Amino acid sequence: MSIIVTDTGFAADDWADAGAIVSLDEALEAGLPQSNARLGLDLPNDADIDQIRGLLDRVSLVRIAFPSFADGRGFSLARRLREIGFAGRVRAAGHVIPDQYAFARRSGFDEIEISDEAGSRQTEDQWIAHAGWAQSSYQDQLGRAHHPAA
Numbered sequence: 001m002s003i004i005v006t007d008t009g010f011a012a013d014d015w016a017d018a019g020a021i022v023s024l025d026e027a028l029e030a031g032l033p034q035s036n037a038r039l040g041l042d043l044p045n046d047a048d049i050d051q052i053r054g055l056l057d058r059v060s061l062v063r064i065a066f067p068s069f070a071d072g073r074g075f076s077l078a079r080r081l082r083e084i085g086f087a088g089r090v091r092a093a094g095h096v097i098p099d100q101y102a103f104a105r106r107s108g109f110d111e112i113e114i115s116d117e118a119g120s121r122q123t124e125d126q127w128i129a130h131a132g133w134a135q136s137s138y139q140d141q142l143g144r145a146h147h148p149a150a
Helices: 024-030 049-058 073-083 098-107 116-121 124-128 138-146
Strands: 002-006 009-011 020-023 039-043 061-066 089-094 111-115
Touching: 002 116, 009 124, 020 024, 024 039, 024 049, 039 049, 049 073, 061 073, 073 089, 073 098, 098 124, 111 116
Parallel strands: 020 039, 039 061, 061 089, 089 111
Antiparallel strands: 002 009, 002 111
16 A cells, blocks of 8 residues: 655545556557546656657656655656646655655645555654645745845
């Protein structure tokens, strides 16, 4: 099982029961159906955006792997997906930590998928503490520190 982290905290995975997620290798070998109804695409964090561009109109979720919290390539991939117009759900999966939540959301992720084990170490309260990602940026906070009346 896994836990989905959103701006409101922990949630059940509403995709697991109603939709399929195929690997990039499967999608490239077998192709994808024309319908994007509840079909997801699993991507490694080093996927080539040009290789997957033609698949994106047939999926409604892209899940990007994070094999290590220290590997930020998934953030860049999410940003590129949004830049080329992907409007579906983008999910980070794996080793993402609460301190990275705001950056993940700003990069284009809608949600984070963590293991139950990670959820027991990284509590919902820790994730929610970073859920105010849209209210301010680091630069905004820095400006308030130098100009408290602003």
